[in-house]
Amino acid sequence: MKCSVCGREAVIKLRHAGLRLCPEHLVARVEKEVAGAIRRFRMLAPQERVLVAVSGGKDSLALWHILVELGYRAEGLYIDLGIAGYSARSREASQVFARERGFTLHVVSLEKELGATLDGLTRLARGKTCSLCGTVKRYLMNKFAWEGGYQALATGHNLDDEAATLLGNVLRWDEGYLARQYPALPGEGKLVKKIKPLVFLSEREMAAYCLIKGIRYLYEDCPHAQGARSIALKGVLNELEDRYPATKISFLRGFLKVRDRFRPPEPVVLQDCPGCGMPTAADGPCRFCRLKGRVSHGAAA
């Protein structure tokens, strides 16, 4: 099998892109796709400071590496959720990665900010772990980015993640979520711009990129992801992709063409939370502050 670009020995075939690539040209393709997404969706201007949400997994570490490679001023943020065993390992992977490259990694502890770890919060709030995790992570990432004066918050969501999220949203015809699913969401007030530069790259390409570049990531899923709906959605898409190559990329690209037909049910008016000053759609304290209240209540009881 020969590389479509240089004719040397190829190591990977990307059926959805009609390419066979050698290690060097797989790397070149990944970096070019990232640069292309940044340009197309006007994700970043050259002088802007970007905060990368880092989990220790392949996508976020590769994204950080690529952004620096492309010349952006990128720093990392790791949120320590206090998940027994897993958090220590994912934190270590992130710290080793940053140290080896001389990158700046910030660490925020959920226990310090909220008064409880994710495990503790799940017991108290009786919510679904993954949804609580999403809420507190989004809040802490935005707060840190806003207070630190970063112009953008980048996450490592890849093609497989976005296609699975899209399928999940379509199956529920959730117009609000569909309207908000976009590779670059502009900032507004204290909400920092959110960008997903890996949106057109498959997980397979990202794993290959890390292997070729020697990026040692945590090869382990969050224990709470077991049985999560997102994994089932990815499974269905992988079965389809196997039979009909390019299913995921055409699903996502097609959606991006028609996305502006979806509107959020009603325009959301944001106001400052009386507790923390961060924006909230609710009257009174934001969701994070309400969870915090419940935690201190639960701890006192």
Added chain:
Amino acid sequence: MVILKRKEQVYTVEAGKTLEQALRELGILPETVLAIKDGRIVPLSHRPADGEELELVDVISGG
């Protein structure tokens, strides 16, 4: 025999098939893993020789 190691799991398949054929036989969708040998990616078209050992890395992550 060809040995394929995936985390704690060890699979054995007969030699003479391509990696893609071997994976399908094991019920693994070929594009959901990368095969690695000596730190390098091995293409799905590769035919492992008798006694060859490869590592399978899952590329699909949760969440």
